[in-house]
Amino acid sequence: MTATVLWVTVLLASLASFGLKLAGHLIPEHWLATERVQRTSTLVTVALLVSLVVVQAFADGQAIVVDARVPALGVAAVALALRAPFVVVVVLAAAAAAALRALGWG
Amino acid sequence: MSREPPHGFLGHVKRPSSPGVTAAARQGMSVAVATGLYGISFGALAVVAGLSVAQTAALSLLLFSGGSQFALIGVVAAGGSPVAAVATSTLLGARNMLYGAVVAPLLSVQGWRRAAAAQLTIDESTAVAVGQRTPEAVRAGFWTAGIxxxxxxxxxxxxxxxxxDALGDPRAWGLDAAAGAAFLALVWPRLAARRAQAVAGLAVVVTLALVPVTPAGIPVLAAAAVAIVVGLVAPSAAATGKVGR
Structure with missing residues (x-):
């Protein structure tokens, strides 16, 4: 993306984000308080985040590859299971990948 | 910004032992420090993804929703189109609308304060607000956490x-791996329910299947589409026992 396209992307996404937040404050609560709406919202959030995990860890352009990112993701999962804070999880994963690459793999 | 999402925010959130305004403000501040700190990882990853420092700062100021911000730079880093980036970010931000509907009646603000409250309506401010017992504590918790x-x-x-910007080659620092870890950390607390786990499994399969055959950004949106279908057609949790929300 060019700088201009990136700016448009940033501003449009920001506008959409604020629009959704404001809409939530303006519409009657019971419109959104149905079990189906809440359930769908929760599941969409899960699906998007999991899909992004997969893309970030396995995709290289359109290829599926296994490199240093995959064991790093494993390190992150272990850290999360041990209830490590967000920053620690991210730093440990980066350190794992960096260490593997320094050793000449991935 | 979502380690502790207010799952089923109408009453499922753990109540703190101290209901007072001071306690709510203290809770809001501790959440703010913990969440604010990982803005460092967002800032670094956004620049590595190809955004300028100004664009990165604009996202945190204007978009201000951690998951959506990470999603946008994730799609950009993967070479996705602007449309895919905006769509992914916006879909992830949809839950903020539900939060807004919950906190608005608790805050009862008008005019510019309502616009400010809307911008500050995210996982953390909502979680702190709905965890309080008195209207005063709700307001103190929301505004302290939000601001x-x-x-x-x-x-x-x-x-x-x-x-x-100063780091040089992001791969040598493992920053490409940090992005995946960030998304994993964001989704981790949302995977308790069995239905969420099933949708997560579907998302993995759909993404791995589509990455080789579709443009970047599409696999993520396809996973969201699958979740929408599951959410709309699946029987309610009440009808099937405890299969999650």
Whole structure:
């Protein structure tokens, strides 16, 4: 993306984000308080985040590859299971990948 | 910004032992510090993804929703189209609308304060607000967490962006792996329910199947589409026992 396209992307996404937040404050609560709406919202959030995990860890352009990112993701999962804070999880994963690459793999 | 999402926010959130305004403000501040700190990782990853420092700062100021911000730079880093980036970010931000509907009646503000409250309506401010027992404590918790996260998130985004700019090759630092870890950390607390786990499994399969055959950004949106279908057609949790929300 060019700088201009990136700016448009940033501003449009920001506008959409604020629009959704404001809409939530303006519409009657019971419109959104149905079990189906809440359930769908929760599941969409899960699906998007999991899909992004997969893309970030396995995709290289359109290829599926296994490199240093995959064991790093494993390190992150272990850290999360041990209830490590967000920053620690991210730093440990980066350190794992960096260490593997320094050793000449991935 | 979502380690502790207010799952089923109408009453399922753990109540704190102290209901007072001071306790709510203290809770809001601790959430703000913990959340603000990882603005560093967002800032660094955004610059590595190809955004300028100014664009990175603008995202934290204007978009101000951690998951959506990470999603946008994730799609950009993967080479996705602007449409895919905006769509993914916006879909992830849809839950903020539900939060807004919950906190608006608790805050009862008008005019510019309502616009400010809307911008500050995210996982953390909502979670702190609905965890309080009195209207005063709800307001104190919401505003402290909201303003606290906003200030610290933006400061640390800038710190991270400037650091990321100075780092050089992001792969040597493992920053490409850090992005995946960030998304995993965001989704981790949402995977308790069995239905969420099933949708997560579907998302993995759909993404791995589509990455080789579709443009970047599409696999993520397809996973969201599958979740929408599951959410709309699946029987309600009440009808099937405890299969999750």
């Amino acid at each position: 606290g996260v906003f200030v610290l998130w933006n400061v640390f985004t800038l710190v991270g962006a400037l650091a990321g």
